[in-house]
Amino acid sequence: MPYLIRASRIATRPARAARRYPVGAAALTALVAMGLAAVFAEQLAPFDPLSHDEANALLAPSAEHLFGTDRFGRDVFSRVLYGARISLMVGLVSVLVGTVIGTTIGIISAYASGVADLVIQRFIDALMAFPHLLMALLLVVVLEPSPVSVIIGITVAFVPQVARIARAQALSVKAESYVMAAKSLGGSPTRIVGRYVLPNSITPVVIHATGFMEGAVLTEAALSFLGLGVPPPDPSWGRMLKEGSEGFLEAAPWLTIFPGLALTVLVFCVALIGDGVRDFLDPRQ
Amino acid sequence: MTQADSAVAAEAVNVDDDTLLQVNNLKMYFPVNSRGIIPRHVADVKAVDDISFFVRKGETLGVVGESGCGKTTVGRCIMQVYDITEGEVIFEGTDLAKLSPGRMRRMRRRLQMIFQDPYSSLNPRMTAGSIIGEPIRIHNMASGRGDYVDQVEELLRVVGLNPYMRDRYPHEFSGGQRQRIGIARALAVRPSLIICDEPVSALDVSIQAQVINLLEELQEQFDLTYIFIAHDLSVVRHISDRVAVMYLGKIVEIATREELYENPLHPYTRALMSAVPIPDPTVERQRERIVLTGDVPSPIRPPSGCRFHTRCPIAIDICNQEDPEFRDMGGDHWVACHRV
Numbered sequence: 001m002p003y004l005i006r007a008s009r010i011a012t013r014p015a016r017a018a019r020r021y022p023v024g025a026a027a028l029t030a031l032v033a034m035g036l037a038a039v040f041a042e043q044l045a046p047f048d049p050l051s052h053d054e055a056n057a058l059l060a061p062s063a064e065h066l067f068g069t070d071r072f073g074r075d076v077f078s079r080v081l082y083g084a085r086i087s088l089m090v091g092l093v094s095v096l097v098g099t100v101i102g103t104t105i106g107i108i109s110a111y112a113s114g115v116a117d118l119v120i121q122r123f124i125d126a127l128m129a130f131p132h133l134l135m136a137l138l139l140v141v142v143l144e145p146s147p148v149s150v151i152i153g154i155t156v157a158f159v160p161q162v163a164r165i166a167r168a169q170a171l172s173v174k175a176e177s178y179v180m181a182a183k184s185l186g187g188s189p190t191r192i193v194g195r196y197v198l199p200n201s202i203t204p205v206v207i208h209a210t211g212f213m214e215g216a217v218l219t220e221a222a223l224s225f226l227g228l229g230v231p232p233p234d235p236s237w238g239r240m241l242k243e244g245s246e247g248f249l250e251a252a253p254w255l256t257i258f259p260g261l262a263l264t265v266l267v268f269c270v271a272l273i274g275d276g277v278r279d280f281l282d283p284r285q
Numbered sequence: 286m287t288q289a290d291s292a293v294a295a296e297a298v299n300v301d302d303d304t305l306l307q308v309n310n311l312k313m314y315f316p317v318n319s320r321g322i323i324p325r326h327v328a329d330v331k332a333v334d335d336i337s338f339f340v341r342k343g344e345t346l347g348v349v350g351e352s353g354c355g356k357t358t359v360g361r362c363i364m365q366v367y368d369i370t371e372g373e374v375i376f377e378g379t380d381l382a383k384l385s386p387g388r389m390r391r392m393r394r395r396l397q398m399i400f401q402d403p404y405s406s407l408n409p410r411m412t413a414g415s416i417i418g419e420p421i422r423i424h425n426m427a428s429g430r431g432d433y434v435d436q437v438e439e440l441l442r443v444v445g446l447n448p449y450m451r452d453r454y455p456h457e458f459s460g461g462q463r464q465r466i467g468i469a470r471a472l473a474v475r476p477s478l479i480i481c482d483e484p485v486s487a488l489d490v491s492i493q494a495q496v497i498n499l500l501e502e503l504q505e506q507f508d509l510t511y512i513f514i515a516h517d518l519s520v521v522r523h524i525s526d527r528v529a530v531m532y533l534g535k536i537v538e539i540a541t542r543e544e545l546y547e548n549p550l551h552p553y554t555r556a557l558m559s560a561v562p563i564p565d566p567t568v569e570r571q572r573e574r575i576v577l578t579g580d581v582p583s584p585i586r587p588p589s590g591c592r593f594h595t596r597c598p599i600a601i602d603i604c605n606q607e608d609p610e611f612r613d614m615g616g617d618h619w620v621a622c623h624r625v
Binding site for chain 1: 323361364366389390391393394397398400401402405406407408409410411419420423424467470474
């Protein structure tokens with residue numbers, strides 16, 4: 001596959017790739033750094049993110065507490081580190097699962113056509129009528145609050161959009177004469193979908209997936225901000241923003257600035273990587 | 286031609302051992318649906334409307350006609366890419382239209398297709414080798430990895446490509462080379478019939494000649510029968526043994542190549558022939574050109590009677606009332622016209 005060959009070239013010559021896609025490379029480096037920080041939070045965090053220390057509550061940022069402390073004396077820096085776990089996990093898992101499910105539904109719908117397509121598409125219309133935050137909120141309320149239900153909620157909210165994109169692409173690929181050629185060679189429907197329709201429909205889905213990851217990270221933060229995300233005491237950037245905004249905005253702005261900054265940087269990096277992926281996958285370059 | 290007539294004709298031909306393919310009363314209507322949440326069937330595009338013809342073993346049947354006359358649809362109906370509306374496609378004694386999908390898939394080893402556009406007919410995500418090897422894998426025709434590679438390399442050689450090119454992707458080939466890959470793919474299953482759907486229309490004139498010559502060599506080498514669909518009359522004249530002329534979903538005339546080009550009977554065929562330029566300025570200046578007026582009518586609502594009467598220079602009253610019978614004029618020359 002041409003993309004895999006190019007991808008392997010990039011992997012073997014990172015310096016050249018970085019020169020070609022400087023912004024994307026920088027964003028990817030930042031994202032990998034955040035990922036490593038999240039994975040090794042236990043080793044990197046100077047304090048336990050959950051232990052209360054009332055004597056040192058609401059301290060301004062200092063050499064000891066880089067991002068200050070909250071009203072229970074918990075170290076904000078450590079909490080931001082641990083919070084990255086939730087954001088990244090929710091973002092990656094829901095995008096991965098959502099993309100796989102959405103692509104499957106979309107391609108089946110396009111390939112089946114006729115009544116099956118009609119029914120699936122009207123069902124997707126119904127799902128898309130809800131704004132995705134509302135959809136995710138609804139599901140999280142119905143399920144018990146846990147990281148898993150947040151992931152389920154966000155996944156379900158994004159599946160219809162992925163399905164639409166995959167279906168649109170598969171419909172145009174289906175009309176290509178190489179698909180007719182495969183049919184006239186005697187290829188089974190599974191083979192035609194797996195070897196012809198899917199590989200040629202996936203590019204725009206992959207490009208949009210980065211956009212969904214931004215949306216997923218922000219939706220998780222929004223749910224946590226509304227108190228419906230990851231249950232306390234596990235740190236989540238969304239809930240840290242909420243706690244910091246309840247009477248501490250002026251007195252202790254570091255409570256909101258640092259988790260907000262972390263969230264912004266993460267979403268920004270994902271967006272820039274999305275642009276890089278788009279450039280990379282564009283055959284016209 | 287009525288049902289009874291064509292049945293008689295079909296039987297007469299079926300007795301003939303030489304017939305490889307017999308098409309009887311083939312109809313292909315594409316439904317036109319209204320837009321909306323629940324689509325409704327409002328009309329049919331009659332792309333192919335009740336045609337019958339046969340192809341003998343080892344011959345090349347040319348099919349000509351202008352864009353939209355249904356010639357490509359006929360090819361695809363024979364391949365059973367579409368579910369035909371009505372009619373029979375009898376290939377080597379079996380009616381393909383009645384086969385189950387599974388049996389039809391196995392039957393596809395016997396008949397293959399070469400496509401018009403060499404750019405969109407090859408999967409851009411597969412290498413030349415795996416495109417050519419796909420039919421071998423589908424029909425389990427190789428005894429092992431080594432045999433498979435040998436077969437693919439041999440096919441590349443047969444169509445005039447280098448075996449080392451098998452790891453390249455379609456975009457790394459020129460148009461002519463891509464069409465050769467398409468030909469190798471069709472040859473891979475050792476078919477007896479190949480439907481060539483405008484195989485050279487998308488190529489440069491110099492490349493066209495190479496591909497045509499290759500097709501002729503292969504026909505000799507592998508005992509192939511071709512249905513050669515094209516709109517270029519000189520190409521069809523070069524390669525065909527017999528030629529069928531189509532107009533608006535109907536075959537208006539079938540004859541041997543010499544007969545059709547020397548003695549065209551149907552007014553539409555005559556108009557087509559007179560549109561071919563003659564490379565001799567004296568003759569070209571003197572000959573009379575028949576220029577058709579008007580456009581091709583819509584295949585959704587074809588004209589009554591003879592479909593050509595709206596543009597026919599010699600039409601009379603009966604032409605817009607009665608569909609002309611497809612008549613044998615002797616010497617393998619069939620024509621559908623009241624005035625002949």
